[in-house]
Amino acid sequence: xxxxxxxxxxxxxxxxxxxxxxxxxxxxxxxxxxxxxxxxxxxxxxxxxxxxxxxxxxxxxxxxxxxxxxxxxxxxxxxxxxxxxxxxxxxxxxxxxxxxxxxxxxxxxxxxxxxxxxxxxxxxxxxxxxxxxxxxxxxxxxxxxxxxxxxxxxxxxxxxxxxxxxxxxxxxxxxxxxxxxxxxxxxxxxxxxxxxxxxxxxxxxxxxxxxxxxxxxxxxxxxxxxxxxxxxxxxxxxxxxxxxxxxxxxxxxxxxxxxxxxxxxxxx
Amino acid sequence: xxxxxxxxxxxxxxxxxxxxxxxxxxxxxxxxxxxxxxxxxxxxxxxxxxxxxxxxxxxxxxxxxxxxxxxxxxxxxxxxxxxxxxxxxxxxxx
Amino acid sequence: xxxxxxxxxxxxxxxxxxxxxxxxxxxxxxxxxxxxxxxxxxxxxxxxxxxxxxxxxxxxxxxxxxxxxxxxxxxxxxxxxxxxxxxxxxxxxxxxxxxxxxxxxxxxxxxxxxxxxxxxxxxxxxxxxxxxxxxxxxxxxxxxxxxxxxxxxxxxxxxxxxxxxxxxxxxxxxxxxxxxxxxxxxxxxxxxxxxxxxxxxxxxxxxxxxxxxxxxxxxxxxxxxxxxxxxxxxxxxxxxxxxxxxxxxxxxxxxxxxxxxxxxxxxxxxxxxxxxxxxxxxxxxxxxxxxxxxxxxxx
Numbered sequence: 001x002x003x004x005x006x007x008x009x010x011x012x013x014x015x016x017x018x019x020x021x022x023x024x025x026x027x028x029x030x031x032x033x034x035x036x037x038x039x040x041x042x043x044x045x046x047x048x049x050x051x052x053x054x055x056x057x058x059x060x061x062x063x064x065x066x067x068x069x070x071x072x073x074x075x076x077x078x079x080x081x082x083x084x085x086x087x088x089x090x091x092x093x094x095x096x097x098x099x100x101x102x103x104x105x106x107x108x109x110x111x112x113x114x115x116x117x118x119x120x121x122x123x124x125x126x127x128x129x130x131x132x133x134x135x136x137x138x139x140x141x142x143x144x145x146x147x148x149x150x151x152x153x154x155x156x157x158x159x160x161x162x163x164x165x166x167x168x169x170x171x172x173x174x175x176x177x178x179x180x181x182x183x184x185x186x187x188x189x190x191x192x193x194x195x196x197x198x199x200x201x202x203x204x205x206x207x208x209x210x211x212x213x214x215x216x217x218x219x220x221x222x223x224x225x226x227x228x229x230x231x232x233x234x235x236x237x238x239x240x241x242x243x244x245x246x247x248x249x250x251x252x253x254x255x256x257x258x259x260x261x262x263x264x265x266x267x268x
Numbered sequence: 269x270x271x272x273x274x275x276x277x278x279x280x281x282x283x284x285x286x287x288x289x290x291x292x293x294x295x296x297x298x299x300x301x302x303x304x305x306x307x308x309x310x311x312x313x314x315x316x317x318x319x320x321x322x323x324x325x326x327x328x329x330x331x332x333x334x335x336x337x338x339x340x341x342x343x344x345x346x347x348x349x350x351x352x353x354x355x356x357x358x359x360x361x362x
Numbered sequence: 363x364x365x366x367x368x369x370x371x372x373x374x375x376x377x378x379x380x381x382x383x384x385x386x387x388x389x390x391x392x393x394x395x396x397x398x399x400x401x402x403x404x405x406x407x408x409x410x411x412x413x414x415x416x417x418x419x420x421x422x423x424x425x426x427x428x429x430x431x432x433x434x435x436x437x438x439x440x441x442x443x444x445x446x447x448x449x450x451x452x453x454x455x456x457x458x459x460x461x462x463x464x465x466x467x468x469x470x471x472x473x474x475x476x477x478x479x480x481x482x483x484x485x486x487x488x489x490x491x492x493x494x495x496x497x498x499x500x501x502x503x504x505x506x507x508x509x510x511x512x513x514x515x516x517x518x519x520x521x522x523x524x525x526x527x528x529x530x531x532x533x534x535x536x537x538x539x540x541x542x543x544x545x546x547x548x549x550x551x552x553x554x555x556x557x558x559x560x561x562x563x564x565x566x567x568x569x570x571x572x573x574x575x576x577x578x579x580x581x582x583x584x585x586x587x588x589x590x591x592x593x594x595x596x597x598x599x600x601x602x603x604x605x606x607x608x609x610x611x612x613x614x615x616x617x618x619x620x621x622x623x624x625x626x627x628x629x630x631x632x633x634x635x636x637x638x639x640x641x642x643x644x645x646x647x648x649x650x651x652x653x654x655x656x657x658x659x660x661x
Contacts (some may be wrong), residue, residue, distance in 0.1 A: 136557075136558050139333075175517060175559075176558075210336040278556065
C-alpha cells in the first residue's frame with residue numbers, strides 16, 4: 001500500500017509517494033520513498049494543477065490512484081487539493097520529513113523564499129514548538145534572492161562568493177527594500193562582492209537563529225527549504241548557531257511533501 | 269510622554285514603550301540598564317531635557333530578534349526589563 | 363502664505379521650492395532663528411522671525427548632510443539678503459541632524475514635527491502623521507505641541523514613501539499621478555493583503571495577471587498603505603485635530619483613504635506640509651533664545 005503527500009506551493013507542486021516496508025531486524029524502517037515528482041503549474045488553477053501533478057506523479061512512479069491509500073496536502077495552497085483526505089501545515093510536514101531524513105535532528109530550521117522559522121521536533125518528527133518571522137521578506141530567502149540580484153550574481157554564485165570572505169560587515173537595514181539601497185551603496189564604495197554576499201547571508205542566518213533560540217536548540221540541527229543549496233548560507237548559519245555541523249537532508253525540496261506522505265501513511 | 273521604540277512589519281508589531289513620566293527621577297536606580305541581557309537600554313537626555321531611558325538606536329529595527337531569547341516560544345511569565353522597572357515604565361507590545 | 367498648489371503636477375521628491383514672506387522685514391526682527399531638516403530624500407530650511415514663519419527652502423538631499431544643509435539655507439539667504447550670521451540660533455533635525463555644521467543644537471524630528479504641526483495646523487492638533495521618504499511617524503501631542511506619545515517606523519519600507527516609489531516603478535507610472543489614478547476605477551478593490559513590500563509587489567503583479575487595470579492595482583495598494591498607516595496611528599491613539607505632514611500629504615490616493623477609515627478629515631493648510639520638521643526646529647530655536655534672553659536679564 002502507498003501513501004502520498006502533495007505540497008502545493010505558489011510556484012511548484014510536489015508529490016511524494018511512500019510505501020510500507022517490512023524490514024526484518026530493523027523495525028524503525030517502516031516506510032521508504034517510492035517516488036517523487038515536481039510540476040510547475042504556470043497558469044493552471046490550483047485544483048487543476050493538483051490533479052495534473054498527481055496524475056503525472058502516479059505515472060512516473062508506475063502507480064494507479066487505487067493503490068494510494070491516503071493523500072495529505074501541505075503548502076500554501078493545501079486547502080485547494082480536493083482529493084486529499086487531510087491537510088497539514090508546512091511546519092508539521094517539514095518537521096516530519098526532516099526528522100525522517102535526519103533522525104538525530106530535534107531542531108529543524110526551515111528557510112524558504114517567503115519565510116524562515118525554527119522548529120523543535122520530537123523523535124517522531126512531531127512539532128513541539130516553532131517560531132517564525134513570516135510575512136516579512138527580511139527573515140527569509142527572498143532577502144538573499146533580492147540582494148543577489150542587486151549584486152548581479154546567481155543565488156548559487158552568491159553563496160559561493162560569500163565563502164571567500166572572512167570579513168564581518170553588519171547590515172544596518174533590516175528591510176529587504178531598504179537593504180537593496182544599502183547593498184548598492186556598498187557596491188559604489190567598492191566593497192568586494194564576496195564581503196557583501198557574506199554580510200547578507202550572515203544577516204539572514206542571525207535572524208533565523210534568533211527564531212530557533214526561541215524554541216530552544218536541542219539535538220542536531222537540520223536545515224530544510226530552498227536555502228539548503230546555498231553553501232554560503234549554511235556556513236553563516238553554522239557560525240550564528242555556534243555548531244560544527246548542520247544536517248542537510250537528501251532531496252531537500254521534497255521534505256514537506258515527504259512529511260505529508262508520512263503523515264498520510266501513519267494516518268490516524 | 270510614551271516613547272514607542274520598535275516597528276511594525278509584515279510579521280507583526282514589536283514595540284518597547286517607555287512611559288517617560290514614570291522614568292524621570294527613576295525610583296529603581298536605572299535597573300533596566302543591567303537587567304537586559306542584551307544591554308539594549310541607555311539613558312538619554314530627551315528633546316525636553318529630561319533624563320530618561322531609551323532603547324539604543326541599533327536595536328530599534330530588530331526587536332523581534334533581539335528580544336527572542338527572553339521570549340521562548342513555549343511562553344514566559346515575566347521579562348527581565350519589565351520586572352526590573354519597578355515604576356512600571358517599560359512595556360512590550362508583543 | 364506659501365501656496366504650492368500650482369506646482370502639484372510634479373512629484374514631491376523632485377519639487378524644489380523656495381519662498382519668503384515679502385510682507386515681513388527680517389531686519390526689524392529681534393530674534394531670527396532657523397531650522398534645518400535633513401531628511402533621507404529631501405532637506406528643508408526654515409527661517410523664523412520672532413517666532414513667525416518668514417521663509418523656507420525645500421530641496422533634494424545631496425550626497426552628504428553638511429552640503430545639503432548649507433544648500434538648503436542658502437536658498438533663503440539669497441532670496442532675503444540675509445547672512446548666516448544674522449541668524450541667531452540654528453536647530454538641526456531629521457535623519458542628518460547631527461551633521462548640520464552651523465547648528466547650535468540637534469533635536470529629534472519627532473519633537474520638531476509636533477511643534478511645527480502645532481504652528482501650521484493650530485494648537486488643537488493632537489494627532490500627527492508624517493510619512494517621509496524612508497520612515498513613518500505617528501505622534502500625539504498636547505496643546506503646546508509637546509509630544510505625549512510617539513512611534514517612528516524606519517525599519518520596514520511598507521507605509522513609507524519608498525513603498526509608493528516601488529509601486530510607481532512597477533506600474534511605470536509617475537508617482538505624482540498615483541493618487542489621482544487610484545480613484546479612476548470601476549469599483550474600489552480590496553487592499554493588497556501583503557504588508558511586506560516585497561510580497562506586495564508579487565501580489566500586485568498577480569492582480570494585473572488576473573485582469574485588474576493598473577489603476578485598480580494602484581487603488582488596492584493605496585488602500586493597503588492607508589490601512590497600514592492607520593494601524594500605526596491607532597497604536598498612539600487618534601484624537602482630533604488630525605494633521606498630516608511629509609510627502610504623503612501630497613498623495614490624495616492615500617490621504618482620502620486614511621480619512622475614510624478614521625472618519626476624520628485632516629486639517630488643511632496652505633503651507634507646504636514638508637516643512638513641518640524644519641519649522642518646528644526653528645520655533646524650538648526661538649524658544650531657546652527667549653529663555654537665554656530671560657536668564658541673561660535675570661543675571
